[in-house]
Amino acid sequence: GPKVLQIPSHQIIDMGQMVTLNCDPVSNHLYFYWYKQILGQQMEFLVNFYNGKVMEKSKLFKDQFSVERPDGSYFTLKIQPTALEDSAVYFCASSSASAETLYFGSGTRLTVL
Amino acid sequence: QQKVQQSPESLSVPEGGMASLNCTSSDRNFQYFWWYRQHSGEGPKALMSIFSDGDKKEGRFTAHLNKASLHVSLHIRDSQPSDSALYFCAASEPNTNKVVFGTGTRLQVLP
Numbered sequence: 119g120p121k122v123l124q125i126p127s128h129q130i131i132d133m134g135q136m137v138t139l140n141c142d143p144v145s146n147h148l149y150f151y152w153y154k155q156i157l158g159q160q161m162e163f164l165v166n167f168y169n170g171k172v173m174e175k176s177k178l179f180k181d182q183f184s185v186e187r188p189d190g191s192y193f194t195l196k197i198q199p200t201a202l203e204d205s206a207v208y209f210c211a212s213s214s215a216s217a218e219t220l221y222f223g224s225g226t227r228l229t230v231l
Numbered sequence: 232q233q234k235v236q237q238s239p240e241s242l243s244v245p246e247g248g249m250a251s252l253n254c255t256s257s258d259r260n261f262q263y264f265w266w267y268r269q270h271s272g273e274g275p276k277a278l279m280s281i282f283s284d285g286d287k288k289e290g291r292f293t294a295h296l297n298k299a300s301l302h303v304s305l306h307i308r309d310s311q312p313s314d315s316a317l318y319f320c321a322a323s324e325p326n327t328n329k330v331v332f333g334t335g336t337r338l339q340v341l342p
Binding site for chain 1: 262263265267269275277280295319321324325327329331332333335
């Protein structure tokens with residue numbers, strides 16, 4: 119089936135540093151999402167992105183967070199500066215259209231020390 | 232307050248048994264619903280979508296939607312050990328395409 123690739127699979131950084139999580143979505147998909155999951159529990163919606171713009175963001179999407187997809191390359195989530203509570207697994211997802219199934223990557227495990 | 236609540240939190244069924252999972256939304260903006268399954272160390276994978284009232288069957292899986300009560304259920308017939316996973320209900324808002332996941336049900340199928 120369609121594959122979403124997330125790079126890196128693990129990232130360890132010191133609190134206060136910047137981190138960029140990369141997502142290579144399914145090639146013809148137009149809608150992109152980031153989710154946060156702590157300790158294998160609930161998938162928390164962070165943000166979705168379409169046509170170069172953020173469509174909707176949750177309260178978890180703090181001012182320190184930003185997303186972009188320059189010129190159809192990776193869809194990225196940047197956190198600057200990071201905080202201890204940002205430690206989690208971050209999942210990227212994409213879909214071909216609205217009201218279509220999301221395809222997820224395997225996640226990036228972020229550890230903030 | 233969670234907008235998409237699932238019950239039970241965890242469930243154990245014997246191999247070959249029936250597993251029943253429930254999901255209720257508190258937001259009438261949600262129009263479209265999915266069931267996703269997540270195995271340990273992986274991202275969620277969609278099992279099925281359901282957009283209309285009534286039942287939808289795909290193999291061993293049957294979903295039921297009641298839009299009036301904002302209730303969605305998933306029934307897994309002839310459960311297999313490989314069905315052991317974390318199951319999520321997901322709901323979508325048509326205006327923003329925001330997809331919200333439920334609180335999750337952890338299913339264990341005992342051999």
